Amino acid sequence: MTPRLVIRHARIIDGTGAPWFRGDLVAENGVIRAITAPGQALAGAGDTVIDAVGRYLAPGFIDAHTHDDLVALRAPARGDKATQGVTTVVGGNCSFSLFPVVEASRPALREHYGALLGAVAEDEVFPDFTAYADALDAAGMNTHYVGLVGHAALRLAVVGFERRPATPAERQTLCALLDRQLEQGAAGLSLGLVYPPSAFADEDELLALAAVVARRGRLLAAHVRSYEGGLLDSVEEFLRLLRAAKTAGLLSHLQAAGAPYWGQARQAAARLEQERQSGTDVSFDMYPYPAGSSTILQLLPPSALDGGYPALSARLRDPAGKAALRRAVEQGEAPDAGWESKVRLIGWGNVRISGVASDVLKPLQGRTLLALAGERGEDPFETLVDLILSDNGQTTIIMFQLSEEELADVLRHRLHMLGSDSLPRQGTLPHPRACGTFPRFIGVYALAGGTLPLEEAVRKMTSLPAQRFGLHDRGILRPGLVADLVLFGEDVRDCATFDNPTLPPLGLDHVWVAGVPVVDHGRAVPLSPGQAPGRVFRAGFCGPAR
Numbered sequence: 001m002t003p004r005l006v007i008r009h010a011r012i013i014d015g016t017g018a019p020w021f022r023g024d025l026v027a028e029n030g031v032i033r034a035i036t037a038p039g040q041a042l043a044g045a046g047d048t049v050i051d052a053v054g055r056y057l058a059p060g061f062i063d064a065h066t067h068d069d070l071v072a073l074r075a076p077a078r079g080d081k082a083t084q085g086v087t088t089v090v091g092g093n094c095s096f097s098l099f100p101v102v103e104a105s106r107p108a109l110r111e112h113y114g115a116l117l118g119a120v121a122e123d124e125v126f127p128d129f130t131a132y133a134d135a136l137d138a139a140g141m142n143t144h145y146v147g148l149v150g151h152a153a154l155r156l157a158v159v160g161f162e163r164r165p166a167t168p169a170e171r172q173t174l175c176a177l178l179d180r181q182l183e184q185g186a187a188g189l190s191l192g193l194v195y196p197p198s199a200f201a202d203e204d205e206l207l208a209l210a211a212v213v214a215r216r217g218r219l220l221a222a223h224v225r226s227y228e229g230g231l232l233d234s235v236e237e238f239l240r241l242l243r244a245a246k247t248a249g250l251l252s253h254l255q256a257a258g259a260p261y262w263g264q265a266r267q268a269a270a271r272l273e274q275e276r277q278s279g280t281d282v283s284f285d286m287y288p289y290p291a292g293s294s295t296i297l298q299l300l301p302p303s304a305l306d307g308g309y310p311a312l313s314a315r316l317r318d319p320a321g322k323a324a325l326r327r328a329v330e331q332g333e334a335p336d337a338g339w340e341s342k343v344r345l346i347g348w349g350n351v352r353i354s355g356v357a358s359d360v361l362k363p364l365q366g367r368t369l370l371a372l373a374g375e376r377g378e379d380p381f382e383t384l385v386d387l388i389l390s391d392n393g394q395t396t397i398i399m400f401q402l403s404e405e406e407l408a409d410v411l412r413h414r415l416h417m418l419g420s421d422s423l424p425r426q427g428t429l430p431h432p433r434a435c436g437t438f439p440r441f442i443g444v445y446a447l448a449g450g451t452l453p454l455e456e457a458v459r460k461m462t463s464l465p466a467q468r469f470g471l472h473d474r475g476i477l478r479p480g481l482v483a484d485l486v487l488f489g490e491d492v493r494d495c496a497t498f499d500n501p502t503l504p505p506l507g508l509d510h511v512w513v514a515g516v517p518v519v520d521h522g523r524a525v526p527l528s529p530g531q532a533p534g535r536v537f538r539a540g541f542c543g544p545a546r
Contacts, residue, residue, distance in 0.1 A: 060087025065419025095192025140529025185538025
């Protein structure tokens with residue numbers, strides 16, 4: 001039982017996009033009880049009373065796109081999201097989830113996920129959504145969690161890491177396995193169509209899985225096949241899936257990578273708007289930075305991962321295989337339809353090492369591949385190969401590749417919702433979006449001379465993602481809804497940079513998750529697992545278990 005909370009004289013932004021108004025809010029037992037005129041809420045002995053004059057009170061922010069699945073297990077009460085005002089995170093994106101696993105796929109799933117977030121322990125992959133959700137709830141999170149089913153985990157459990165279409169019998173098994181996760185409460189399916197083994201699926205497999213998502217009334221999210229020259233074609237592929245299955249969709253981190261293709265993200269957003277007008281329920285997420293982050297293996301064509309990392313390692317050690325991959329990376333010659341060499345587009349100097357698994361390689365974090373190759377006196381491809389082999393494919397990179405002007409237009413689009421795409425790895429130099437996305441969005445794009453109204457910025461972080469993921473008891477400030485709240489001022493700003501990516505933000509004073517304070521005067525509140533208010537959302541049930 002937490003003390004009754006009374007917040008007085010706040011500028012209330014209710015999450016709908018409507019203009020702010022002054023008022024008081026009362027919360028009790030994790031639920032908003034009343035919203036009154038300013039100064040009208042009565043407080044009693046033992047109540048927590050906050051004077052919010054000159055501050056904004058909003059629903060807790062929802063991070064629509066994260067890769068927080070592993071860190072939620074290892075450090076469930078960490079402060080990097082809560083201090084940004086985030087009260088709910090969505091995981092399992094881009095086909096990467098820690099479930100479902102069968103005994104035969106356990107090593108492959110650990111290897112696959114490890115390429116993105118470092119080594120995964122034997123007990124950190126799970127047979128199904130229920131087992132994973134139960135583990136998160138037991139760990140004691142300070143944010144709520146929404147889980148998508150990663151397509152890669154499904155494929156590894158049924159087909160393996162082979163570059164081929166699923167057979168009709170395998171498609172049936174894939175669909176049954178997905179349906180079981182959705183029945184247990186997973187919010188939808190995520191595709192990663194540039195990441196093997198998700199990249200190896202054909203249209204028949206994707207259509208079959210999308211039909212399962214539609215039947216359960218859940219969401220289909222997709223990292224599409226290309227964000228380079230094939231962006232518009234990749235968007236059309238995703239829209240065909242949504243139309244055929246008649247399901248709702250979320251296109252992950254909409255962007256146009258590489259100067260030759262700047263402008264295509266605007267075209268893609270316009271195409272999504274056009275498709276929505278014709279009846280397809282689609283939207284997209286994006287982060288407010290001109291650089292992206294991913295596994296170093298994304299610099300190679302998907303076919304290089306046929307058979308998984310052991311097969312890739314053998315190719316890189318074989319002179320003929322290595323020569324073929326050099327031609328792919330440096331000249332764009334690869335058998336993969338629609339794939340384009342990232343290196344050819346943005347250059348070695350725009351690829352920065354952000355995280356490594358090997359302690360011996362830690363000094364390389366923060367260096368570009370071009371600078372590192374120059375110091376070693378070798379060409380950058382040799383540096384790339386050496387790094388992949390030395391770190392067992394578990395290196396992450398930051399890629400500077402977007403137009404800031406186009407990014408601003410994408411972030412203002414009405415179908416956009418905010419997602420950090422965070423890749424949290426302890427002991428690394430991650431992308432600053434992990435610690436700065438939400439204050440940066442407010443400070444740069446709404447408050448500091450930005451052209452986005454503050455109320456619209458808040459809508460993109462609250463009610464819009466809440467609706468998209470079926471979180472009908474939060475995302476708006478209304479009596480009877482969950483008391484996920486954030487109180488902030490006009491001095492909000494992000495402090496995380498590419499050189500100091502974990503610095504906490506300023507200007508976010510208080511955050512409550514289900515009425516429990518998780519940030520007090522800008523600092524994360526230490527909570528034991530028994531005190532932690534975060535819960536896993538299980539779709540199809542009556543909200544999070546309490």
